[in-house]
Amino acid sequence: MNLGGKFRTFLLVSVAALSLCGCSLFGTDDATNDLNKDAAAYNERPIDQIYADAWKEINRGNWDQAATQFNEVDRQHPYSVWARRAQLMSAFCSYQANKYDEAVSTSDQYIALHPGSPEVSYAFYLKAISLYEQIVDVGRDQSKTQGALVALQDVVQRFPDTEYARDASLKVDLTRDHLAGKEMEIGRYYLSRGNYIGAINRFRSVVDNYQTTPQIGEALERLTESYYSLGLDSEAQTAAAVLGANYPGTVWYQNSYNILKGRNLTAKADAQSWIYKAFHKML
Numbered sequence: 001m002n003l004g005g006k007f008r009t010f011l012l013v014s015v016a017a018l019s020l021c022g023c024s025l026f027g028t029d030d031a032t033n034d035l036n037k038d039a040a041a042y043n044e045r046p047i048d049q050i051y052a053d054a055w056k057e058i059n060r061g062n063w064d065q066a067a068t069q070f071n072e073v074d075r076q077h078p079y080s081v082w083a084r085r086a087q088l089m090s091a092f093c094s095y096q097a098n099k100y101d102e103a104v105s106t107s108d109q110y111i112a113l114h115p116g117s118p119e120v121s122y123a124f125y126l127k128a129i130s131l132y133e134q135i136v137d138v139g140r141d142q143s144k145t146q147g148a149l150v151a152l153q154d155v156v157q158r159f160p161d162t163e164y165a166r167d168a169s170l171k172v173d174l175t176r177d178h179l180a181g182k183e184m185e186i187g188r189y190y191l192s193r194g195n196y197i198g199a200i201n202r203f204r205s206v207v208d209n210y211q212t213t214p215q216i217g218e219a220l221e222r223l224t225e226s227y228y229s230l231g232l233d234s235e236a237q238t239a240a241a242v243l244g245a246n247y248p249g250t251v252w253y254q255n256s257y258n259i260l261k262g263r264n265l266t267a268k269a270d271a272q273s274w275i276y277k278a279f280h281k282m283l
Helices: 004-018 020-028 046-058 065-078 083-095 102-111 120-132 143-158 165-194 196-209 215-230 233-246 253-259 274-280
Strands: none
Touching: 046 065, 046 083, 065 083, 083 102, 083 120, 102 120, 120 143, 120 165, 143 165, 165 196, 165 215, 196 215, 196 274, 215 233, 215 253, 233 253, 233 274
């Protein structure tokens, strides 16, 4: 999931501010020694030269090399105030270089070492969006998606009044929809194979955990179909009734209505059904 140019600009502005104007302080003119990239990480240099070399790589768009340079600040000058800031810059550059695992790892190190830092909110955010960028299609493993959801929610809860929280909140909704889509895909597979119990468990997960996503209408229709196939008419009728009450006029409700007609049944909610209770709690 690639970020748009507007948001990448926001990240660049943020990280420039976090560096305390490192570019202007240390300068972005060519360093006196133009380093060989393969040997750059092993040259002992003062902080100002390392920062100058790092910003030179940023200006060239060499994000991976810039991350390597910022890592050198911590390695060569671990007790300076600039080591802390360089660690965050390294995480950002790894993110820009699409080295998302490295960005997550470096952000985690920053959070562990500097939990009270004024910039820690940015470290949490970098970790979250680095996981978010690794979300894959619903046909593949969703462990990174689960991790992204937890990290994004962490940003929203810890730093509610920040720009980071506002963007993370939007991504939470998209991530939840993605996870619901995965549950639906597996549920449909089970349903097509006649594994109705397995299908019901997946569709129930959507009802229990992802009611605010667009997947919910289909989940209720599939529950109607699954319970009907098992001969559990009361549950099938309840799923259809809840679907009709919350999403009337949809194709999913019409499908449920047509399914029930096969046994001359109508949509009727059983107040003792888990489906009814799940939606009643949301009211």
